[in-house]
Amino acid sequence: MNETKIEVQKLNAWFKTTHALKDVSLTVPKNTVLAIIGPSGCGKSTFVRCLNRMHELVPGARQSGKVLVDGQDLHARRVDPVDLRRRVGMVFQRPNPFPTMSIFDNVVAGLRLNGIRGNYDEQVEKSLRQAALWDEVKDRLQHSALSLSGGQQQRLCIARSLAIEPEVLLMDEPASALDPIATAKIEELIHDLRATLTIVIVTHNMQQAARVSDATAFFYLGELVEHGPTEEIFTNPREPRTEDYVTGKFG
Amino acid sequence: MVLTVLGAAVLVVAAVIVAELLRVGGPSLAQTGLWSFVKNSVWDVTRDVYGALPFIYGTLVTSGVALLLALPVSVGLALFLTEMAPPRVRSIVSFPISLLAGIPSVVYGLWGLFVLVPLLRRPVEPLLARTHLPIFTGAPIGLGYLAAGIVLAIMILPTITSIAIEVLRTVPGSLREAALALGATRWEAIRTAVLPYARTGIIGATMLGLGRALGETMAVTMVIGNSPTIRASLFAPGYTLPAVIANEFAEASGAQQTGALAALGLLLFAVTVLLNIAARLLVRAVRRGPARVAA
Amino acid sequence: MKSLGLRRGVNWAMTALCALALLVALVPLASLLWLVISRGLAGLSWDFFTSTPAPVGESGGGVANAIAGTLYIVGIACLIGVPLGVGAGVYLAERGDGPLGGAIRFTAEVLSGVPSIIIGIVAYALVVLPMRRFSALAGGVALAVLMVPTLARSTEELVRLVPRSLREASLALGVSEWRTSLSVVLRTALGGILTAILLAVARAAGETAPLLFTALNNQYWNLRADQPTASLTVQIYNYAVSPYQDWHDKAWSAALVLLLLVGTLSLAARLLARNRFR
Ligand SMILES: Nc1ncnc2c1ncn2[C@@H]1O[C@H](COP(=O)(O)OP(=O)(O)OP(=O)(O)O)[C@@H](O)[C@H]1O
Ligand SMILES: [Mg+2]
Numbered sequence: 001m002n003e004t005k006i007e008v009q010k011l012n013a014w015f016k017t018t019h020a021l022k023d024v025s026l027t028v029p030k031n032t033v034l035a036i037i038g039p040s041g042c043g044k045s046t047f048v049r050c051l052n053r054m055h056e057l058v059p060g061a062r063q064s065g066k067v068l069v070d071g072q073d074l075h076a077r078r079v080d081p082v083d084l085r086r087r088v089g090m091v092f093q094r095p096n097p098f099p100t101m102s103i104f105d106n107v108v109a110g111l112r113l114n115g116i117r118g119n120y121d122e123q124v125e126k127s128l129r130q131a132a133l134w135d136e137v138k139d140r141l142q143h144s145a146l147s148l149s150g151g152q153q154q155r156l157c158i159a160r161s162l163a164i165e166p167e168v169l170l171m172d173e174p175a176s177a178l179d180p181i182a183t184a185k186i187e188e189l190i191h192d193l194r195a196t197l198t199i200v201i202v203t204h205n206m207q208q209a210a211r212v213s214d215a216t217a218f219f220y221l222g223e224l225v226e227h228g229p230t231e232e233i234f235t236n237p238r239e240p241r242t243e244d245y246v247t248g249k250f251g
Numbered sequence: 252m253v254l255t256v257l258g259a260a261v262l263v264v265a266a267v268i269v270a271e272l273l274r275v276g277g278p279s280l281a282q283t284g285l286w287s288f289v290k291n292s293v294w295d296v297t298r299d300v301y302g303a304l305p306f307i308y309g310t311l312v313t314s315g316v317a318l319l320l321a322l323p324v325s326v327g328l329a330l331f332l333t334e335m336a337p338p339r340v341r342s343i344v345s346f347p348i349s350l351l352a353g354i355p356s357v358v359y360g361l362w363g364l365f366v367l368v369p370l371l372r373r374p375v376e377p378l379l380a381r382t383h384l385p386i387f388t389g390a391p392i393g394l395g396y397l398a399a400g401i402v403l404a405i406m407i408l409p410t411i412t413s414i415a416i417e418v419l420r421t422v423p424g425s426l427r428e429a430a431l432a433l434g435a436t437r438w439e440a441i442r443t444a445v446l447p448y449a450r451t452g453i454i455g456a457t458m459l460g461l462g463r464a465l466g467e468t469m470a471v472t473m474v475i476g477n478s479p480t481i482r483a484s485l486f487a488p489g490y491t492l493p494a495v496i497a498n499e500f501a502e503a504s505g506a507q508q509t510g511a512l513a514a515l516g517l518l519l520f521a522v523t524v525l526l527n528i529a530a531r532l533l534v535r536a537v538r539r540g541p542a543r544v545a546a
Numbered sequence: 547m548k549s550l551g552l553r554r555g556v557n558w559a560m561t562a563l564c565a566l567a568l569l570v571a572l573v574p575l576a577s578l579l580w581l582v583i584s585r586g587l588a589g590l591s592w593d594f595f596t597s598t599p600a601p602v603g604e605s606g607g608g609v610a611n612a613i614a615g616t617l618y619i620v621g622i623a624c625l626i627g628v629p630l631g632v633g634a635g636v637y638l639a640e641r642g643d644g645p646l647g648g649a650i651r652f653t654a655e656v657l658s659g660v661p662s663i664i665i666g667i668v669a670y671a672l673v674v675l676p677m678r679r680f681s682a683l684a685g686g687v688a689l690a691v692l693m694v695p696t697l698a699r700s701t702e703e704l705v706r707l708v709p710r711s712l713r714e715a716s717l718a719l720g721v722s723e724w725r726t727s728l729s730v731v732l733r734t735a736l737g738g739i740l741t742a743i744l745l746a747v748a749r750a751a752g753e754t755a756p757l758l759f760t761a762l763n764n765q766y767w768n769l770r771a772d773q774p775t776a777s778l779t780v781q782i783y784n785y786a787v788s789p790y791q792d793w794h795d796k797a798w799s800a801a802l803v804l805l806l807l808v809g810t811l812s813l814a815a816r817l818l819a820r821n822r823f824r
């Protein structure tokens with residue numbers, strides 16, 4: 001495989017006294033998709049939020065260990081979380097478009113924030129096409145973002161993240177609120193995006209993990225139980241707990 | 252049944268307020284006519300000439316100054332307490348802010364008269380006079396619109412701040428996170444995600460603060476200089492609606508003057524009630540949840 | 547691309563400005579409290595609490611009659627205002643979910659924003675005009691009218707904290723609804739209602755404007771409801787705007803007494819609320 005994009009070493013995370021991640025270590029090669037699976041509350045969201053330093057924004061949250069992106073420690077002095085988050089984008093579990101802004105303004109919000117100039121019209125079209133939303137909204141870009149359905153809002157949020165051209169995209173159950181058609185569109189999108197970015201996606205849907213990812217990591221009670229090529233995890237897991245989970249015996 | 256009667260007592264009280272105000276202030280207003288009463292700038296008790304304009308002007312100017320000063324401080328303070336300060340600071344600071352709201356207005360007046368006014372007389376007003384702005388001209392006597400505006404600002408600060416805090420708490424955390432995840436600094440997240448969402452509620456808070464400023468009596472009466480004139484300079488002494496009622500009502504020399512004063516009260520009542528209705532509706536709409544503020 | 551350094555600078559500056567807002571808000575408070583305490587303390591003496599005001603030029607004298615007057619007027623206000631306000635509050639909490647409840651709640655909210663001087667005019671028209679004299683009763687009526695809306699709102703909030711299950715338990719036992727409300731709910735919500743009353747009393751005791759032309763003022767003792775009566779707040783006002791240094795000192799001392807009175811009441815309300823609803 002190609003070079004390493006993200007490397008996690010002995011990552012621990014806490015919320016006040018809850019130990020949410022325990023000694024997690026793994027690597028994500030560039031231009032691949034890593035799926036994170038595991039039962040509810042096992043630390044999946046916490047894990048991805050450590051990758052763009054969103055975890056530290058929660059009051060009472062702590063962490064130890066190292067996360068390296070392109071070989072650089074995220075907590076090194078030279079790394080500014082603001083700059084980091086521009087490079088490591090994030091899509092949340094629930095769609096969260098800015099309700100006071102139009103569809104257009106939502107897409108360019110990140111560009112404006114980061115002071116990136118250029119042809120916004122072009123960039124909006126490109127991002128919305130990537131997010132498979134363009135055809136549905138091209139005639140009403142100035143409408144409120146809230147005029148969209150839940151699934152459309154989620155794709156708008158994806159377009160918003162893509163507009164600032166991140167190197168890594170973190171997706172926390174991006175399809176949990178979507179219907180099968182919208183889900184299929186997003187899976188297709190993930191497939192295409194692999195060419196330009198590295199993706200970490202949290203999902204509860206085993207088939208989805210199997211369909212979109214190159215590697216899969218199974219978390220259980222804050223521990224990384226197993227991590228390997230997706231095919232192996234689903235067909236021939238080493239750990240009995242992984243097998244139980246992917247075959248639906250628990251969780 | 253008994254409970255319903257007691258509940259309706261609030262409505263009865265409201266009806267009594269309106270009826271009594273109309274009874275004492277209505278005839279005088281009807282006689283002069285609303286418009287000629289409002290636009291008449293002369294208030295001369297000895298000649299029985301009663302015009303409301305100097306008081307309306309003074310009320311608007313002092314309240315305007317108060318809003319101008321209090322709004323940025325209140326919103327900044329509310330943002331600091333909800334978005335920036337660690338939770339510990341928040342809980343420590345909320346107590347003195349609530350204290351500020353509980354101090355009787357006559358005590359604010361006392362402080363304004365003996366602390367603020369001397370301070371304005373020297374050095375503040377002479378310094379402001381150097382700007383040569385028309386609103387900062389004339390003798391720096393201390394008593395006047397500026398003093399009243401500053402005291403009012405201090406008094407409405409807790410009102411606006413506490414409602415603004417309440418409004419900011421309704422902003423979904425997911426919006427803040429959305430902005431931060433796009434690479435916004437904390438302030439940029441506030442500017443792009445938090446403030447636009449909270450705007451309607453903050454406007455409501457401001458209107459409630461304005462309502463309080465318009466009707467505040469004692470503190471203003473003690474520092475505004477009580478002169479029924481209209482001046483452009485904020486240094487000049489003026490008068491407000493509640494202040495003139497406070498000063499002249501008890502010693503009104505006749506039914507005419509009492510009637511005119513009550514008519515001023517009626518005006519003030521109408522304005523503050525309308526303002527409060529509008530503000531409450533706004534704040535309520537925001538409180539009702541993810542208000543569709545988008546429109 | 548905007549420089550990250552610049553953006554960080556703006557972020558820092560705005561944070562500093564907001565922190566400065568905190569300072570700006572606290573400075574007047576600190577100054578006010580400090581002056582009331584330091585200047586007020588000097589004039590406090592046994593005499594100050596036990597005698598009536600001395601004429602201009604004479605030393606000594608106190609605000610005993612004004613303290614008594616404030617308590618007296620607020621007492622009258624409570625007699626009228628508390629049953630109405632608390633009753634309305636219980637109604638709102640218990641039955642206030644319909645349109646009538648909504649109207650009452652909204653009216654109470656709007657009324658609480660009506661300037662207190664306006665209420666003074668109303669009490670003047672209601673009591674002073676027919677009686678043809680200023681009186682403690684008129685002052686009490688004014689403060690009562692001020693109390694009702696706020697008391698109704700805070701009582702409602704505090705009564706709503708009483709668990710629903712308690713009421714349902716009582717209803718299930720076949721107790722009529724009206725008695726349920728009164729006995730079960732009021733007994734358990736008593737602490738809350740007491741809190742609301744204490745807060746309303748604290749607020750009423752600090753009012754000046756509605757007393758100016760209702761209770762007026764009095765240099766002597768008075769405990770007749772139909773006579774002008776002194777109050778701490780009006781006394782502070784008169785002392786403050788007088789031209790005499792001696793009276794200014796008395797204004798500060800009286801302000802200290804007033805703050806202590808109001809502060810004690812609010813503190814008691816706070817403690818009561820904390821003990822009940824922890
Ligand atoms: N803000 C928080 N404060 C305290 N504890 C938290 C917080 N967020 C998460 N936790 C705890 O941390 C642990 C991991 O939570 P996390 O949200 O990472 O789980 P998850 O795997 O994403 O679950 P789900 O599939 O339900 O989204 C859980 O035990 C949770 O209770
Ligand atoms: Mg999660």
